[in-house]
Amino acid sequence: MSIDKTKENLKELIADEGNRVIALSGKWGTGKSYLWKSVQEDAGLDSVKDALYISLFGIRDISQLKVKLVQGALADPNGSGKIMQWINDSWQRWGKPLRALKANASDVIDELALLAVPKILNERFIVLDDIERKHDKLDISEVMGFIDEYTQKHKARFLLILNSDQLADKTMWDTLREKIIDYEVVLNTSPEEAFLIALEAHPCVYAPSVSDAVKKCSITNIRIIQKIIRAVNRLLANRGVLNDATLARVIPSTVLLGAIHYRGIPDGPDAKFVLSFNIDSHQQAKEFKGKMGADRTQRDRLEDQWALLMGRLNIPNCDEFEAVANSFFETGLIEEGKLKFVIDRYVAEAMADSTRQRVEDFIYKITWNPEISDHELLLQAEALIPEMHTMDPYYLTSVHATVSQLPEGKPVAERMIERWLENYREHETSRFEGDYILNRGLHPKIAEEFEADKARIYPALSLLDVCKRVEQKGNPEDRDEKTMKLSTPEQFENEIRALSGKDLQTFMMKNFEFYSNRERFAYPFGMAMENFVLACRTICKKNDDLKRANLIRHLFDRYASSSDLLDESGLPATPLEATRNRLKQH
Structure with a gap:
């Protein structure tokens, strides 16, 4: 009643x-x-x-x-x-x-x-x-x-x-x-009546979202609902107006974890189940048990009910937000930095999804609504400019190409790129995407910005740096590969002449390893191994640094082949080789 x-x-x-x-x-x-x-x-x-x-x-x-x-x-x-x-x-x-x-x-x-x-x-x-x-x-x-x-x-x-x-x-x-x-x-x-009573004492700007979650959780205890409302108000204090997608992400989890903490759901899930929940993993485990013919336990049946509740609340899985919210209920303290980071991310993702949908509708109109004039399409494209900073740079590149094809569309398309770059430069933390992904094109201005950003954050590596990094990590990374691919025989020669002691030992031994396994390193390093050999050949041929040249000859004798130091004509590349050949003839 x-x-x-x-x-x-x-x-x-x-x-x-x-x-x-x-x-x-x-x-x-x-x-x-x-x-x-x-x-x-x-x-x-x-x-x-x-x-x-x-x-x-x-x-x-x-x-x-x-x-x-x-x-x-x-x-x-x-x-x-x-x-x-x-x-x-x-x-x-x-x-x-x-x-x-x-x-x-x-x-x-x-x-x-x-x-x-x-x-x-x-x-x-x-x-x-x-x-x-x-x-x-x-x-x-x-x-x-x-x-x-x-x-x-x-x-x-x-x-x-x-x-x-x-x-x-x-x-x-x-x-x-x-x-x-x-x-x-x-x-x-009813849950709706209990919520309205609780709301009288504790107003909440997110009342519709909280009420919906309270109803889905079947919470009828007014005191518990009041505590949940206070928790929502504290967690979302000073967040401004949050979009519906963000509210749908944070409110149901907060209500559920609050109801669990205050024991407001009879036979409800525990916090451990919620924090580790993933709908795909749950379903796979259930199907696996069914195939194995395992008997279903009381816990299995409870978890099925809990999974249905998670589905009603539209919580397919949990992440950092649920961890922060649960910590708040357990300790009464808010990890403000983590909370701000995750909510800002939800807001940005929701905005990006909304903008992408608007952009896709716009592109659809270009293709399938020929009755819309080019002038009207251009106006719609201009209206999208303020939101283009939320776009993936590769998708933005594609949109730029489409808008550029409209009559007088090139300037509008360029302003989209500039708006994206302005926002990119405002952020202290770099967000560059690296090299082209799956051969997708990237607008030249964005690619140039990424390269400049990478150069600022990751200064150019020396050839010795690459050897040390590969020795430490076991496999080369993108920066190592790029440095080696762009290397020249002159760079190798200069490096060998400049190094000594432990650095020279590391550099030479690692390059002999690359050279001995050149089939493996041919793709990531390009001509780097050949350039190393050319540099060694040049040093030995010049013979202007006798100790360094003799070291190279010794290392080739031991770890490669002395014939690798021969020049293209097949003549001995060094005085030592000529002497050896004359001795063999006699």
């Missing part, structure tokens, strides 16, 4: 004074106290407007309950004067005898309060809340006796409010219902 229907039903029952004891039951946090206050405000009976409201939480005995009722009555400005007068009169009459019996002055006051109870509760409307949270020492039969006494002797009326899902002893409620309750109303608050 919805709150509105329950309210009307409860008002009718209260209006009938023949109903001495009425019960309002429902799950914890679903708005029973809220409903009572609403009924009380609209009540036509003064007794209902002036009703005494007492929570039985922790109350140990009936005497303590009566003292609480007196305290509640004293808090009422309309009736406290008469009650105080009665207590004062009783003090004059009973104070001295009670002081003789009680050592503690507060005990005397409590006794006087107890004497005042029949007078105070006469014909009063009394609300007893949290009956299921009474102290174990307070027996339910005592509560029943108290209610029966004051309804019969003092014409009091009672409204009992109880959380039906938190009863430790179900027979207690059955006994109350059977013995003393005239009518019972059960409140079944």
Whole structure:
């Protein structure tokens, strides 16, 4: 039953004074106290407007309950004067005898309060809340006796409010219902109603998105929803207006993790399941178990239900945001840097997707809507310029080519490129894409910008740098390959002549390794190995640095072949080779 229907039903029952004891039951946090206050405000009976409201939480005995009722009555400005007068009169009459019996002055006051109870509760409307949270020492039969006494002797009326899902002893409620309750109303608050009540105390600019997620999670506990709304407000504070795609990415996860943390979903998933969830992996694991004929466990069935919930919330997988949000619920602290980074990324991705869709619609019109004039198409292209910075540079290159084909389209296409470059240059962190991907073309201005950016961030490597990097990493990377492909015999010669010690050893031994495995390195390094040999041949032929030349000859004898130092005519490239050949002839 919805709150509105329950309210009307409860008002009718209260209006009938023949109903001495009425019960309002429902799950914890679903708005029973809220409903009572609403009924009380609209009540036509003064007794209902002036009703005494007492929570039985922790109350140990009936005497303590009566003292609480007196305290509640004293808090009422309309009736406290008469009650105080009665207590004062009783003090004059009973104070001295009670002081003789009680050592503690507060005990005397409590006794006087107890004497005042029949007078105070006469014909009063009394609300007893949290009956299921009474102290174990307070027996339910005592509560029943108290209610029966004051309804019969003092014409009091009672409204009992109880959380039906938190009863430790179900027979207690059955006994109350059977013995003393005239009518019972059960409140079944819907998630939508619970959210609207929670929203009254905690406004939220993202209310529609939060409400939708609350409904999909079937959360009806108003207190939990209020905590979730506060969490959303904190996580998204000062974020400005977020687009729908970003909200769809962050709100459902926040609501779900909040509901898990505050235990708002019966038999719901745990945070570990959510943080590691991937719909494809879940489905593959399920199919694999089915093929293997494995018995399905209770956990398997629960995880299937949880996966369906993730599907309703449109959460196919989780990433950094869920980790940050879950950390917030567990610690109360926000990792602001990580949160800003991931939300900014969601915003940028959503904007890029929106722009790409608009661009694709525009290109479709060029091809399939010949009735649209070139002038109108040009105007539509100009309207896209402010958003072109979100485009992938390769896709932008393709769009540039298409727009350039329109009459007078070249200047517009160039402004698209310039807008992209302006945004690219504004960012401190480089985003260059590297060499062409899958042979896709890249506009020359963008390619030039990328090369300049790479040169700034990654200064040119020396040939020795390449040898050291490959020795350390095992395989050459793009920069290593490019350096070797662009190398010349003169560069190798200069490097060999300039190096000494450990650097010379590393350089020579690594290049002999490349040369010995030239079939493997021919593609990534191009002519680099041949250039190395030419450089060595030149140094030996000039023989102007005898020790370095002899070192090269020795290394070729050991790690390659001395014949590799012969020149193109087949003549010995060095005096040493000529001497060896003459000795062989004799």
